[in-house]
Amino acid sequence: MADIWSEPWFGLALAIAIGLPIVLVILTELLAYLVRREHPAAKPVRLLRNLVLPVGALLALLSLASTSRVEITWVRVVATVFGFLVILLLLSSVNVVLFGNPADGSWRERLPSIFIDLARLGLILVGLALLFSWVWDADVGGLITALGVTSIVIGLALQNAVGSVISGLLLLFEQPFRIGDWLNAGGVQGRVVEVNWRAVHIDTGNGIQIMPNASLAGSSFTNLSQAPGAxxxxxxxxxxxxxxxxxxxxxxxxxxxxxxxxxxxxxxxxxxxxxxxxxxxxxxxxxxxxxxxxxxxxxxxxxxxxxAGLALDNDSTDPIATPERRDEAVAAMIRVLRLAPGDYGWLAARVRLERYGHGEVLHRSHTIPDAFRFVIEGEVILSVPTEFGDVAFQTLQQGEFFGMLALSRQVDANSAVAKGTTTVLLIPTSVVDELIDANPGIARDIGRIIDLRRDAAIAAVTALGIA
Structure with a gap:
């Protein structure tokens, strides 16, 4: 037992046996924290925890035991793997430091990812060459010379193609547009949906137009999304x-x-x-x-x-503005109000039919209604404005009124929007006043409907959890 304590490998083995699990637990907690924060440093920390430390510990143990029980080749293999992982860890860490959270508009934010990938590949190749030279005593000088000569020959043979690629990469580095921008390039107009090292993909509405980066770099185009003003x-x-x-x-x-x-x-x-x-x-x-x-x-x-009675395209004819349809609308309103038809022949001359297109606003929120309106055809959506947008709380059908706060000249917080093509009968407030003078029960009905709609608006907002 005393001999084990005196072995040269015992101290390191004990440190690895105790320290490695502790370090792995600490790194696991750190990794969980970074993942929750979606921090870019999570990737190198995961690599360090899962591969670099375990392989490094294995290499340390094999190095101590290699003199008597392990072939030297296995130590070199593990050393090569460990060296490669260290190279990846260093490159990943540098990438996080330089490009993890680049400031908007900085060169780090504008630098295309392909440049970073090419630089990473070059550094990995250089690192592997040095690693093989150090671990395996390999002569990499001749290989580097051969690769250099070959690269020159290939570059001369493909100079036109390479020149196009370089032009495209420089275009990406300049970043005159981004994904989501609208371009007008050579008669092609659309939204940029993808940008890579070879081409830009533009959604024209009739398909995806693929524009080579070299073509864009060699010609003029207009970025419609970066125009001054709206x-x-x-x-x-x-x-x-x-x-x-x-x-x-x-x-x-x-x-x-x-x-x-x-x-x-x-x-x-x-x-x-x-x-x-x-x-x-x-x-x-x-x-x-x-x-x-x-x-x-x-x-x-x-x-x-x-x-408005204006002649768009020299045509002011309104198909619904006929005396017959107006009289039918007045008769429908009289039935809803439970009035005697023979006593209100004067109504037709003082009301008018209006037609609205889908989505048109019949009443804008937080304004005083200009008149009563009675739905003849179509539907009207009543909405209450909130900080999160308008919340619809009622759909008015044929035979229902809105704009009733015009009677008291109060501001109506709700909005009314046409759903589909909608026809309404506009009833001036003075007409409603005369109807109420003759039939006081109409005022009570109007007050009851106003209260019901106010309660419906409050219930709709409360149901969404909006204060």
């Missing part, structure tokens, strides 16, 4: 020469201001070009919204122009 959707429309220009311009501004993709930090530009022609420039969140913004604007403008 990206703008444009449209040109014509009205009748009888329509007052200021009234048309106000209508264009009003319709554009209701678009959901509008960039509200920028102004809407509408102008009159003469000959009943008008143009509008609408700031939108990004190029992806430009086409949708133009299409939705033109669709809503069709409904809004007819509600």
């Amino acid at each position: 990206f703008r959707a444009t449209a040109t429309v014509k009205f009748s020469t009888d329509d007052p220009p200021h009234q048309v311009l106000e209508l264009l501004q009003s319709v554009a201001n209701a678009l959901p993709m509008l960039e509200r930090s920028e102004s809407i530009d509408a102008s009159y070009a003469g000959s009943a022609t008008y143009s509008i420039s609408i700031p939108v969140v990004g190029p992806a919204d430009a086409g949708n913004a133009t299409a939705l604007f033109l669709a809503w403008l069709w409904y809004a122009a007819r509600r």
